[in-house]
Amino acid sequence: MRAASQRMIWLTVIALAVFFLFFRSGLDFDYVIPKRLARLAAMILGGICIAWSSIAFQTLTGNRILTPAIMGYEAVYLLLQSLLVLAMGTQSLVALGANGNFFVSVLLMLGYSWILHRWLFRNGGQNVYFVLLVGLVLTMVIGTFTQFVQLKTSPGEFSILLGFTQASFGRAEPGQLLVSAALVAAVCLAGFRSLPTLDVILLGRDQAISLGVDHRRTVRLHLALIAVLVAVSTSLLGPTAFMGIFIANTAYAQARSRRHRITLPTGCAISVGIFILAQLAVEHVFNYKTTVGILVNLVCGGWFLATMARTRGTA
Amino acid sequence: MRAGLSALFVVLCGISLLIGARQMAWSQLFSLSGDAWLTLTASRLPRLAALTLTGIGLSVCGVILQHIVRNKFVEPATSGGLDAAKLGILVAMTLAPSIGTVGRMLFALGFCFAASLVFVAIVRRVKFKNTILVPVIGLMYGGVLSALAEFHAYRNNILQSMQGWLLGDFSKIVQGNYELVYLILPIVALTYLYAHRFTVVGMGEGMASSLGLNYSATVALGLMLVAVTVSATVITVGAIPFVGLVIPNLVALHYGDNLSRTLPVVALGGASLLLFCDIVGRLLIYPFEVPIGLTAGGMGGVLFLALILWKHR
Numbered sequence: 331m332r333a334a335s336q337r338m339i340w341l342t343v344i345a346l347a348v349f350f351l352f353f354r355s356g357l358d359f360d361y362v363i364p365k366r367l368a369r370l371a372a373m374i375l376g377g378i379c380i381a382w383s384s385i386a387f388q389t390l391t392g393n394r395i396l397t398p399a400i401m402g403y404e405a406v407y408l409l410l411q412s413l414l415v416l417a418m419g420t421q422s423l424v425a426l427g428a429n430g431n432f433f434v435s436v437l438l439m440l441g442y443s444w445i446l447h448r449w450l451f452r453n454g455g456q457n458v459y460f461v462l463l464v465g466l467v468l469t470m471v472i473g474t475f476t477q478f479v480q481l482k483t484s485p486g487e488f489s490i491l492l493g494f495t496q497a498s499f500g501r502a503e504p505g506q507l508l509v510s511a512a513l514v515a516a517v518c519l520a521g522f523r524s525l526p527t528l529d530v531i532l533l534g535r536d537q538a539i540s541l542g543v544d545h546r547r548t549v550r551l552h553l554a555l556i557a558v559l560v561a562v563s564t565s566l567l568g569p570t571a572f573m574g575i576f577i578a579n580t581a582y583a584q585a586r587s588r589r590h591r592i593t594l595p596t597g598c599a600i601s602v603g604i605f606i607l608a609q610l611a612v613e614h615v616f617n618y619k620t621t622v623g624i625l626v627n628l629v630c631g632g633w634f635l636a637t638m639a640r641t642r643g644t645a
Numbered sequence: 646m647r648a649g650l651s652a653l654f655v656v657l658c659g660i661s662l663l664i665g666a667r668q669m670a671w672s673q674l675f676s677l678s679g680d681a682w683l684t685l686t687a688s689r690l691p692r693l694a695a696l697t698l699t700g701i702g703l704s705v706c707g708v709i710l711q712h713i714v715r716n717k718f719v720e721p722a723t724s725g726g727l728d729a730a731k732l733g734i735l736v737a738m739t740l741a742p743s744i745g746t747v748g749r750m751l752f753a754l755g756f757c758f759a760a761s762l763v764f765v766a767i768v769r770r771v772k773f774k775n776t777i778l779v780p781v782i783g784l785m786y787g788g789v790l791s792a793l794a795e796f797h798a799y800r801n802n803i804l805q806s807m808q809g810w811l812l813g814d815f816s817k818i819v820q821g822n823y824e825l826v827y828l829i830l831p832i833v834a835l836t837y838l839y840a841h842r843f844t845v846v847g848m849g850e851g852m853a854s855s856l857g858l859n860y861s862a863t864v865a866l867g868l869m870l871v872a873v874t875v876s877a878t879v880i881t882v883g884a885i886p887f888v889g890l891v892i893p894n895l896v897a898l899h900y901g902d903n904l905s906r907t908l909p910v911v912a913l914g915g916a917s918l919l920l921f922c923d924i925v926g927r928l929l930i931y932p933f934e935v936p937i938g939l940t941a942g943g944m945g946g947v948l949f950l951a952l953i954l955w956k957h958r
Binding site for chain 2: 393400459481488
């Protein structure tokens, strides 16, 4: 039963991907389809990053409404982009180049996660909520600052900044895709072997330790992996805000299990599927009059809140 | 302590009247006419009044919301209220472009009230493991509301101007376009009148009902007061974060949660914080101005971080 529903999800996602590639393409293998392949690759990479980082993070923190995205990572990214546009204007694009911006963003977010990491472990690793509060305040402060920058820039510069502040798949260059794919593959290889350990950590810190897990080491390893994934997804796609919460919770519901060997692939499939659907809607229904980020926030956020209220869930 | 705060407030008021891009000849003032008198009555005094009232209104709003939701981290910015007001103004602008400021405010008011009711309903239905998760849900809810607004604004290509009028800014306040802010006065009076009831609401539904309070009516009244204040401030000056968060928490640390006693301190504190942020914003790049949304966001954020770091120790 479970295997059948898993297969259904994967078949749906593959069908969606094929549809996305060929729908109204005129079978133009020189321009349309390579472009779409690049976007599809960005979606798959981003989907894996978001699903993996959210589910692993929720396991480590034992909480179902936390994701790394709201711990301040995206605020740091947005601050960098606003500062670049404010300080150098549109020339920042020329000076850094798309790849330069990508690498600077990844490095910055890795640096932020190193700081976070030190804070999380200062008093025995029980500071998640404190870090969350700091992340929320940072998000609000930097949000105000970004608003100010957006007010000061000319409409032309604003539209460039808008490209960075809204999630989209169109801006990924082949070089970035290759680097991201390599990073994601490395993370998957490093993390896949210790997935059963994550299952044990899900039981709680004390239980995991008495079952013989080196809690501190495992948490460190996975936080580092999460940092790489968040950095890749944010600089590849832009901020996705609360999407991770929706993905993780839908994955738990669909998989009807909390074993990571099952929930992680399910989560990846769901997020890739949602990305393809949103991109299809943007391209063919709304005719580029909206963005993937707006649609995802609207539908995923609304759906998640409605389910929470309807089922009287625990947050 | 209270006397000190009052003195600080008066000093800040004085400084706020003294600085501005236009040099005033104070000797002219006694003739009650001329350039200096015009500057004072048309620009400086309206600005002072708007600043004070907004500061009072926002901090009182924060207190009411925190009592209703029973969470110290809730304010209009972390409960979807601001985003709902923004959405309301946007809807008013596109549906009825000629409706005028009052009409827009009514739209903002309606959206903000409805959104706050929904937020309270959601918070009451969900079980929270930690109090910090309440504002997470609130921010998520605000994210959904502002995604609705952005969806609309992106289609009409007004996203940048929307960001612009949402950032708190007092530089446009002159005689004739700020008077809506006086709506905050009756709101504060009403809050003071019902302060005891809000204190009881803060003890939870069971306790409030057994003390003979009509719980849902009081909650609805409180949310209505918040909605009026938020929509009036968003329409006249824009969004200012953290005032409703920092001041009530600082006051509660010293004076506890008895609203009828703490409300004057909260109001004075909110007004002083806004005045201070405004003075800094006016002096930083004199004779130009940094919008208060930015200075208040920065300073409020730093104050709040310091507060939680200190509590955490």
